[in-house]
Amino acid sequence: MNxxxxxxxxxxxxxxxxxxxxxxGRPRKTELExxxxxxxxxxxxxxxxxxxxxxxxxxxxxxxAAAVGMHSxxxxxxxxSKDALLYAVMEEGMxxxxxxxxxxxxxxxxSPDQSPWVQLRRLIRSxxxxxxxxxxxxxxxxxxEQRSLSSRxxxxxxxxxxxxxxxxxxxxxxxxxxxxxxxxxxxxxxxILGALNWSVQWYDRKKGASLDELTDACMALFLKPCSVPN
Amino acid sequence: MNxxxxxxxxxxxxxxxxxxxxxxGRPRKTELExxxxxxxxxxxxxxxxxxxxxxxxxxxxxxxAAAVGMHSxxxxxxxxSKDALLYAVMEEGMxxxxxxxxxxxxxxxxSPDQSPWVQLRRLIRSxxxxxxxxxxxxxxxxxxEQRSLSSRxxxxxxxxxxxxxxxxxxxxxxxxxxxxxxxxxxxxxxxILGALNWSVQWYDRKKGASLDELTDACMALFLKPCSVPN
DNA sequence: CCTACCGATCGGTAGG
DNA sequence: CCTACCGATCGGTAGG
Numbered sequence: 001m002n003x004x005x006x007x008x009x010x011x012x013x014x015x016x017x018x019x020x021x022x023x024x025g026r027p028r029k030t031e032l033e034x035x036x037x038x039x040x041x042x043x044x045x046x047x048x049x050x051x052x053x054x055x056x057x058x059x060x061x062x063x064x065a066a067a068v069g070m071h072s073x074x075x076x077x078x079x080x081s082k083d084a085l086l087y088a089v090m091e092e093g094m095x096x097x098x099x100x101x102x103x104x105x106x107x108x109x110x111s112p113d114q115s116p117w118v119q120l121r122r123l124i125r126s127x128x129x130x131x132x133x134x135x136x137x138x139x140x141x142x143x144x145e146q147r148s149l150s151s152r153x154x155x156x157x158x159x160x161x162x163x164x165x166x167x168x169x170x171x172x173x174x175x176x177x178x179x180x181x182x183x184x185x186x187x188x189x190x191x192i193l194g195a196l197n198w199s200v201q202w203y204d205r206k207k208g209a210s211l212d213e214l215t216d217a218c219m220a221l222f223l224k225p226c227s228v229p230n
Numbered sequence: 231m232n233x234x235x236x237x238x239x240x241x242x243x244x245x246x247x248x249x250x251x252x253x254x255g256r257p258r259k260t261e262l263e264x265x266x267x268x269x270x271x272x273x274x275x276x277x278x279x280x281x282x283x284x285x286x287x288x289x290x291x292x293x294x295a296a297a298v299g300m301h302s303x304x305x306x307x308x309x310x311s312k313d314a315l316l317y318a319v320m321e322e323g324m325x326x327x328x329x330x331x332x333x334x335x336x337x338x339x340x341s342p343d344q345s346p347w348v349q350l351r352r353l354i355r356s357x358x359x360x361x362x363x364x365x366x367x368x369x370x371x372x373x374x375e376q377r378s379l380s381s382r383x384x385x386x387x388x389x390x391x392x393x394x395x396x397x398x399x400x401x402x403x404x405x406x407x408x409x410x411x412x413x414x415x416x417x418x419x420x421x422i423l424g425a426l427n428w429s430v431q432w433y434d435r436k437k438g439a440s441l442d443e444l445t446d447a448c449m450a451l452f453l454k455p456c457s458v459p460n
Numbered sequence: 461c462c463t464a465c466c467g468a469t470c471g472g473t474a475g476g
Numbered sequence: 477c478c479t480a481c482c483g484a485t486c487g488g489t490a491g492g
Contacts, residue, residue, distance in 0.1 A: 039477090055377055057287030060470060074477050076472065144374070147285055183450035187439065191451055194428025195421040202420055209417065220413035221421055226456050269461090290486060304461050306488065 040078045042068045048089045048137035056086055056145045086145060087153045093138025094160035097130045105167060116174035117223070123168055124218050127196050128211045132203055140200050165189065180223045192222055270308045272298045278319045278367035286316055286375045316375060317383045323368025324390035327360045335397060346404035347453070353398060354448050357426050358441045362433055370430050395419065410453045422452055 046067035050059040061082050062072045079085040104126035105119060130139050146154060168189050175181040181188055195218070203214070276297035280289045291312050292302045309315040334356035335349060360369050376384055398419050405411040411418055425448070433444070 055285075055287060057285060058378070061472085062470080071478055072471095073473075073479080073481095077477055082471065148288070181451075182455070183447040187444065187447040188451055190429070190432055191425040191448065194431070195425035198424025198428050199420070201424070214417065217413040217417040218421065221411075221418055222451055224454055224456075225412070226454075291488085292486080301462055302486095303463080303465095303489075307461055312487065 039068070039070075043070075043075055043078055043085070044089055044092055045135070045137075047085050048093070048141055051086065051089060051141045051145060052137040056141075056148045061085075083148070083150065083153070086141075086148060087157075089138055090142040090145075090149075090157050091160070093136075093142050094157065094164065097139055098160070098164050100130055101126045101164065101167065116171045116178070117180065117219075119171045120175065120223070121215060121219055123171065124192075124196065125211065125215045127193075128199070128214060131196065131200055132205055132211060134205075143197055143200065165193065168193075175223065179226075182224060188222070192218070195221075269298070269300075273300075273305055273308055273315070274319055274322055275365070275367075277315050278323070278371055281316065281319060281371045281375060282367040286371075286378045291315075313378070313380065313383070316371075316378060317387075319368055320372040320375075320379075320387050321390070323366075323372050324387065324394065327369055328390070328394050330360055331356045331394065331397065346401045346408070347410065347449075349401045350405065350453070351445060351449055353401065354422075354426065355441065355445045357423075358429070358444055361426065361430055362435055362441060364435075373427055373430065395423065398423070405453065409456075412454060418452070422448070425451075 043064060047059075047064050050063055050067060054063075061075050064085070065072055065075050075085065079088065101123065104122045107122070130136060142157065146157065149157065169185065172181060172185045172188055172192075176185050176188075183191070199214070205211075209217070273294060277289075277294050280293055280297060284293075291305050294315070295302055295305050305315065309318065331353065334352045337352070360366060372387065376387065379387065399415065402411060402415045402418055402422075406415050406418075413421070429444070435441075439447070
């Protein structure tokens with residue numbers, strides 16, 4: 001009979017006779033307009049922002065709690081440990097990155113062209129959105145804080161990264177076959193993604209090139225305009 | 231009269247009447263074959279290795295002390311603070327990287343060719359040596375731990391990085407002028423160095439491509455074989 | 461460079 | 477989700 005509360009708050013383990021008084025259904029915003037399930041989302045966003053700016057080790061769970069108006073012990077009501085919070089940030093980042101990439105590849109609004117040239121452009125542009133879009137702190141954290149994961153967590157994230165990178169290979173293979181890409185496909189993928197990922201270190205949305213211009217520069221840098229017949 | 235000891239041990243500040251008994255000149259290895267000036271070098275190397283493997287925040291000064299057989303407080307005899315140790319690692323890394331790059335550009339042993347194509351290859355190959363050569367932990371630390379520097383220290387390192395990157399620009403400009411490089415020079419430099427720097431995340435000297443093969447892949451990826459007349 | 465130590469901070473928990 | 481708290485660790489220092 002207490003299953004609802006238990007499933008919402010897996011670490012609470014309330015005794016059965018201390019069932020919460022809150023009625024079923026969607027909780028009304030009027031109460032204090034907090035204790036939604038949104039508190040977990042708030043914690044994730046604050047953690048991502050702080051982990052990115054200060055690094056995982058330099059961010060205390062107290063910092064994160066304060067950023068969402070909680071007290072020092074409260075984040076542990078939502079996450080079992082600081083590590084679990086880091087992992088959740090990375091997982092959330094990868095899921096939204098994969099969704100964004102899938103949408104970009106499928107989009108025919110901009111152009112019905114499905115040539116590998118256009119597909120690579122979509123992959124690169126979507127990747128820049130993931131790295132530099134407003135509030136997208138999750139993926140930078142994933143890129144720079146893998147060291148702090150347990151080996152089990154790291155393996156799970158590596159699988160998500162493999163899923164993310166999978167669509168790049170056939171596109172690069174097609175460009176290699178048509179002579180637009182001369183370097184080996186596997187090394188090309190690693191070097192290209194590296195060039196993009198490193199932009200986290202220097203790109204500033206508020207000055208310099210736009211994300212479209214950046215994407216153009218990548219296309220010009222990595223691909224040959226003159227196709228070579230084989 | 232105590233100037234020798236003071237210049238060797240800037241943080242010791244011994245009273246004048248407690249002058250060390252050790253004779254002048256090169257100290258004999260027989261004593262304990264330690265308290266050379268080499269202890270400082272040992273600390274730097276150990277710190278670089280640990281900072282790279284575990285990160286700056288996750289490495290305690292006790293870890294570093296233990297790695298060279300010292301006790302917990304002793305590193306502070308050689309370095310004023312943990313921050314100063316990090317900065318020294320980065321500065322040492324940049325100085326040797328700049329020296330290696332200068333030697334690579336000047337070398338005419340391998341080939342008297344001074345064309346921008348060959349010069350770019352030398353720059354890339356030298357950069358990979360700096361990143362992946364045996365025991366070269368200093369530059370990876372510099373690349374990934376800048377966040378932990380004070381703003382004054384960060385500015386000093388940024389100047390060294392600017393010195394390091396300066397020779398890339400004229401080479402890339404020449405390649406751009408001859409039609410071998412199509413993307414804008416400034417963005418090209420950022421993207422190319424990013425692709426190289428990111429290899430720290432995935433390159434393993436003991437398997438896969440050699441550094442020469444990696445360099446070949448970069449040349450094939452970034453440059454056009456067909457020059458375009460202007 | 462060692463010994464002995466201090467103050468501060470941190471992740472995490474019990475109990476409500 | 478708050479209150480009150482604990483054990484552990486850490487950077488750094490005094491004095492030799």
